[in-house]
Amino acid sequence: MIWHSFFFTLFAALACGFALAVVLTSNVVRMAFYLVLSLSATAGLYFLAGADFVGAMQLMIYVGGTLVLLIFGVMLTAQEEFIRMPTRLHEVALAGMVGLALLLLLSSAAMRIPAWRGPSEPLATTVETPHTVGPLALGLLGLRVDQTEGDAEAPRAGYLLAFEVVSIHLLVVLIGAAYLARGRVGMESLAIRPPAGDEEAEQPDEPSAAAETPA
Amino acid sequence: MTPLVASLLTSPIGVGHYLVVGAFLFTAGAVCMATKRNLLGVLMGVELVLTGANINFVAIGSPYLSENAVDLGLDGQLMALFVIVLAAAEAAVALAIALNFYNTIGSVDVDQASQLRG
Numbered sequence: 001m002i003w004h005s006f007f008f009t010l011f012a013a014l015a016c017g018f019a020l021a022v023v024l025t026s027n028v029v030r031m032a033f034y035l036v037l038s039l040s041a042t043a044g045l046y047f048l049a050g051a052d053f054v055g056a057m058q059l060m061i062y063v064g065g066t067l068v069l070l071i072f073g074v075m076l077t078a079q080e081e082f083i084r085m086p087t088r089l090h091e092v093a094l095a096g097m098v099g100l101a102l103l104l105l106l107s108s109a110a111m112r113i114p115a116w117r118g119p120s121e122p123l124a125t126t127v128e129t130p131h132t133v134g135p136l137a138l139g140l141l142g143l144r145v146d147q148t149e150g151d152a153e154a155p156r157a158g159y160l161l162a163f164e165v166v167s168i169h170l171l172v173v174l175i176g177a178a179y180l181a182r183g184r185v186g187m188e189s190l191a192i193r194p195p196a197g198d199e200e201a202e203q204p205d206e207p208s209a210a211a212e213t214p215a
Numbered sequence: 216m217t218p219l220v221a222s223l224l225t226s227p228i229g230v231g232h233y234l235v236v237g238a239f240l241f242t243a244g245a246v247c248m249a250t251k252r253n254l255l256g257v258l259m260g261v262e263l264v265l266t267g268a269n270i271n272f273v274a275i276g277s278p279y280l281s282e283n284a285v286d287l288g289l290d291g292q293l294m295a296l297f298v299i300v301l302a303a304a305e306a307a308v309a310l311a312i313a314l315n316f317y318n319t320i321g322s323v324d325v326d327q328a329s330q331l332r333g
Contacts, residue, residue, distance in 0.1 A: 001224050004279070008228045009220070012236045019243040019263055028253045035259050038240075042266050045236065046295075048228075049277035054295045058269075061299050066262065066306045073255050073310045077323045085252040085324065092250055099246040103238055110234035118229025119282055130278060135289055136296070146288040159293055166300050173304040181311035 008048055014041035026086040029078065032071050039063050053133045230281050233274030241267030254313045254323045258306065265302045269295045 018038035022031050039062055046055035110116065135146045142158030223232075244263030251257050274280060276291020313323065320327050 002227060005224050005226065005228050008232065009223050012232070015236060016239045016243075019240050022259060022263065023243050023247050023250070028255055031256055031259055035262065039262070039266055042240070042270065045233070045270060046273050048279070049233065049273050050279045051273045051277065051292045051295065054269075054273055054292050054299075057296060057299055061303055062262075062266075066303045069306050069310055070255060070258060070262070073258070073313055076314060077255065077317050082253060082323050085256075087250045087252060095246045095250045098249075099242045102245065103242040106238035106241070107235045110238060111231045113231065115281060116229055116231040116234065118227045118231065118280070120227075132289060132292060136292060139289055139293055140296075144288070156288060156290075159297075162297065166297055170300060170304050173308055177307040177311040180308070181314045 004048060008045070011041045011044035011048065014038070015045065027084050028074055029083060032067070032074050035070075036063055036067050039067065050130050051132065052130075053136050228280060230274050230277075233270055233277075233280065237267040237270035237274070239267070240264075240270065243267075252324050252326060254316065254325050257325060258309050258313065261305065261309070262302065265298060265305075269298050272298065 015038050018034045018041065021034040022038060025031055025034065040059065043055045043058040043063070046052075046058055135144075138145050138158075140159050140163045142160030144156045144158055147156050240263050244260045244265075244267060247260030247263060248257050249260075251260060272291045272295040274291075276287045276289065276294075316328065317323055
């Protein structure tokens, strides 16, 4: 038994099983939990493929950031009637058939390439453990230190421009998301605010929220 | 089924095995996007699709899975990092839109989003 293959089978079964559970359940809270488990198992697959930094980022950014954001969304909208929203049966059957056909097509295409079927003997003993953190950071800064000898006349391009574009994109997106998701309390209270009286004394922060919103 | 599992445990893993896992996650995400009525369920389908694509990037660039992947260097892992960052940005904007939709309509059912229907 090859331990690399054993752990691949374990993590692949976990990832696929919980992804299937995400599809099959109709409870949105359970969907979020199964998605966390599925993407954590995917991080295990990255570690097995030698991508240790990508696996760590999968755990930290994806599971620890993006999915927590989704779970916040679930908690903010988890009214009684929105937690379970079952899909109609004929839609599930139709989507299942289309998905099965797509899966068979993609899987047969992936296993049909001879070079992708796997090496004849395990490579993990012959390849030294890659240290990917430093070369990845230098590649993001535009300096490629992972070049082979054949690249000497045509050096490989770095990713400094893409890194900057992605950084600015993330900043703009986060500002835009904060602008989109801001509360509308200030505007509505400006519209329906009672003329004067004792209600302002009960809610002392409401006039300041209204004052920040341009009329 | 049993000989398949036995051959998985006794033969080395190749790129194709990873691609099958990526294809499964992609299909599960696509079906999830198509069938869920909850807006946040649709977002979870998008996350599954992006993860399936990411598995392909990492697998094709991995030096453990095929003999000639050493020539690829770290391009696959860099692409996977960009996909992770873009998925975070996408989730932030989509969650903002979902909350706005919930504040406006008072529901997270995607079937209710029919105001622009002609």
